[in-house]
Ligand SMILES: Nc1ncnc2[nH]cnc12
């Protein structure tokens with residue numbers, strides 16, 4: 001029997017909650033800053049890492065947006081995404097649905113085309129190099145206006161056939177899903193799927209709004225849904241996928257201690273929970289690290305880990321027959337290990 005780490009790394013997985021800007025490692029941040037002649041407010045890679053101590057979501061977001069300022073050209077976005085795909089492929093990720101925040105870049109004068117063309121070329125290379133499939137989720141920044149989100153959707157128009165879904169991220173409290181009801185309806189009318197961060201720091205009411213007003217296909221995080229029994233029952237009955245991010249939850253103080261993480265409680269309640277890395281360069285681990293950390297902290301069984309991996313494909317936007325084939329691979333892997 002292989003050890004737990006080897007089991008987790010070999011387990012076929014999909015990653016459903018990954019901000020590509022959050023995979024910018026300090027080493028690449030420095031390399032891109034140099035390439036683009038940008039001065040960073042940190043003297044070294046070690047100083048950047050030392051700054052990654054957060055007491056809440058906003059603390060993190062301030063540093064995350066500052067870090068993204070080194071990304072200027074399509075080559076930068078390509079290199080960023082390739083670094084993620086290479087790492088993810090090496091730890092058993094067969095499919096990744098990655099979020100990107102166009103407004104973080106277009107508001108600095110970086111053309112939308114530079115961002116998306118760099119990401120799309122990396123996605124094609126990941127398929128060729130690793131046989132890894134991927135999809136793009138265009139995320140609106142919720143601290144900005146719905147009009148700004150509409151302008152972003154308009155910019156994306158020439159690429160809509162290569163964008164799978166829209167998402168909603170950034171500062172949650174004070175920016176409820178209802179603020180984006182019309183732009184999500186417009187995205188749905190264009191055939192896009194919908195996801196939204198809800199219940200990370202925001203109350204259960206925001207999860208209800210994501211369901212009832214944004215008509216989401218997945219909830220990103222969803223931790224605070226556990227405060228409302230009726231909501232839990234509804235999410236379970238609907239089979240709504242929750243993209244849970246254990247190391248992020250710990251680093252952003254959504255949970256005080258990983259030993260108190262509710263992941264296995266979610267599974268026991270019948271929720272379709274999955275494990276994801278959110279912003280791996282900032283939170284200290286990629287997806288396998290998240291599986292491992294929560295498995296150790298909560299004493300999860302290999303059956304539970306395999307269930308989480310099945311949930312990741314079942315909650316993806318892949319065609320049903322492709323999902324079924326990945327789940328067959330997980331069944332065979334779990335039986336053999
Ligand atoms: N965990 C998170 N919550 C909200 N917005 C984000 N943007 C990047 N990571 C995020």
Ligand SMILES: [Zn+2]
Pocket residue numbers: 017019169197220278
């Ligand atoms: Zn996130």
